[in-house]
Amino acid sequence: MTTPSTSHVRNEGFGVTLVAPLVLGSLLNPINSSMIATALAPIGRAFHVGVSETVWLVASLYVTSAVAQPTMGKLADRWGARRVFLLGLAFVLLGGIVGALASSLAVLISVRILLGIGTSAAYPSAMRVLRTHAQRLGRETPRPVLGVLSLAALSSAAVGPTLGGFLTGVAGWRSIFFVNVPLAIAGIVLCLLFVEADEKRAPARDGAAIDWLGLLLFTGAIVAAMVFAMSVKTSPRFWLVPIALLLIVALVLHSRRPGLTEPFLDLRSLAANKALSATYLRFAVTCLLTYVVFYGFAQWMQDALGYSATEAGIATLPLSISAAVASLLGARTTSIRAPLAFSAFGLLVGCGGLLVLGDHSSRWALGAVGIVFGVAQGASAVANQAAVYEQAPAAQIGTASGLQRTAGYLGAVGASSLLGFFYGARATSAGLHALAVTMVVLSALLCAGTLLDPALATAKKSKPSN
Known part of the structure; x- marks a missing residue:
């Protein structure tokens, strides 16, 4: 039986004041990734450019983030997580100001690159802060704390399009850049107040490490x-x-x-640490499947079912809400393998559900399929994050966490390719079904890989905090 005193001891040191700035910083990358979606058309009209040009506002941040995540993680490991975290927020602050005043599409693309670099510093730095803080306290980081970081990424990515649409409608597209200014300032203040200072490093040796x-x-x-x-x-x-x-x-x-x-990409370490490499691969495949649904499901509803953008957004809310709930519940588990297996089988069921949807599917059917994918996504996000935390060497947790995010972005690239191949110019039910067959195969391989991964059977289980 857990007494109040023991519960307090286990929770001590991981309170709101420490976690709040880490969560605030970690949500900036996913929210900037998705918030731009509803502002692309107004930006195109403002600068008299088409979709082929404005799409680089999306691509530039994805490419930058894929590269910057492991780089900023390495810097966090070597220069200090607090320093890199603050540097990233300073870039976000600058990007928000310049973006709000931008006079051309080229400037906005440059701002998106700057935002990609700045926002990529937060997550690997946060993971490094938590690992260092746990070592100072002589205990494991509570799983719910890791779950909160995962929930921040899931929920901010889900509300991004809605928030972007609201800001664009009320204050114009420039507001989606300026909103980064108060968020960055709040993050900087909270970090300076509540995150412990880094130990001094040797700059000459650090510079040579890149x-x-x-x-x-x-x-x-x-x-x-x-x-x-x-x-x-x-x-x-x-x-x-x-x-x-x-x-x-x-x-x-x-x-x-x-x-x-x-x-930069330590292949020897990845080959030696097969468990971590398997986690990266599993996360990439999971992200590929979930990104296909995140973007392709709504696109199919608009093209094939005639939904408006607002109706499609409402129809995908069950997915977002169930992902957030599953993420919170997954944070309370003590297992890594069980939620990963549950997620893999959930994705398999969800992909099978896509095969039975058609031009006359009800909103209830769409919501049910969305919930299955949402639960699978939420369970997977927390468990894969915990796997990286357990499997990566303590001294390289920042780099490892950055590479995990890079694996996710590679999955997004694969999702874009699949959507383009099966949908073409317009999403149809036939295209959705052909896409679903491919997804069933991938999810079946994911199930097999998860069940047969010997490292998951012996993974260390952190005790959850009450």
Whole structure:
């Protein structure tokens, strides 16, 4: 039986004052990723450009985040998480101001890159702060604290389009950039007040730790893959595929050089830590499936069922709400394997549900399928986050957490490619069903991989806090 005194001891040191700035910073990346969706059309009209140009406002942040997450995580491990967290918020503050005053699309794209760098600092830095704080206290980070970070990302991404639409309607598209200003200021103040200062580091040694060539090769491969995925819907640029493959090969050869002690993508460590590598792969596949639903489900409802954007948004609310609830419930579990297996089978059931939807499906059927996907997404988010926390070396938790987010963005790239291939110019029920068959295969492989992963059977289980 847990007494009030023991409960207090276990909760001591992980209160609201510590967690609040970490949560505030961690929600900035997903909310900026999704908030732009409802402002693309007004921005295009303001600068007299089309969809092919405004789409780079989305792509620029995805590409930047995919590269910046592990980079900022490495810096957090070496320079100090609090310093990097504050630096990221300073970038967000600057981006919010410049974005609100932007006079061209090129400036806005540059601002999105700046926001991608700034917002990417928060999550890996937050994970590093929690790990360092737990070591100082001599205990594990409570699972609910990790769950709160996961919930912040899920809920902010879900409400992003709604918030963006509200701000754009009330104050114009510039407000979706300016809203970052008060959020960044609040994060900076809270961090300075309640997050412990970092230990002093040796700057000369830290500067040498950044593998700039590896970073450029990785960036080039991501950009080539992203541009190809974006071109599938219109005019596929197949020539980018060999370029991406060549850059990947070059990155692998570069990363395995004997004289390179700390490569940007540490393939030796990933090969040695098979459990963590499996977690990254599992997270990427999960994100691919959930991003397909997040964007493709609403698009199908608008094109095939004739829903308005508002109606489609309301129809996807069960998915967002169930994901948030599942994330909170998952934070209370002591297992890693059980919620991951539950999530994988949930995705399999949800993908099967897409096969039975059609042009005359009721709103109840749409909501039911959305709830299945939402529960699976929420359960997976917390469990994969906990797996990274348990499997990554303590000294590299920032880098490891950044790579987890990168894996998620790679899943988003794959989702964009699948949607473009199966939907083409317009989403139809036939396209949805063909897409669902592919998703069933992927989710079945995810189920098998989760059940057969030996590392999950022996994963350390952190005790939840009451």
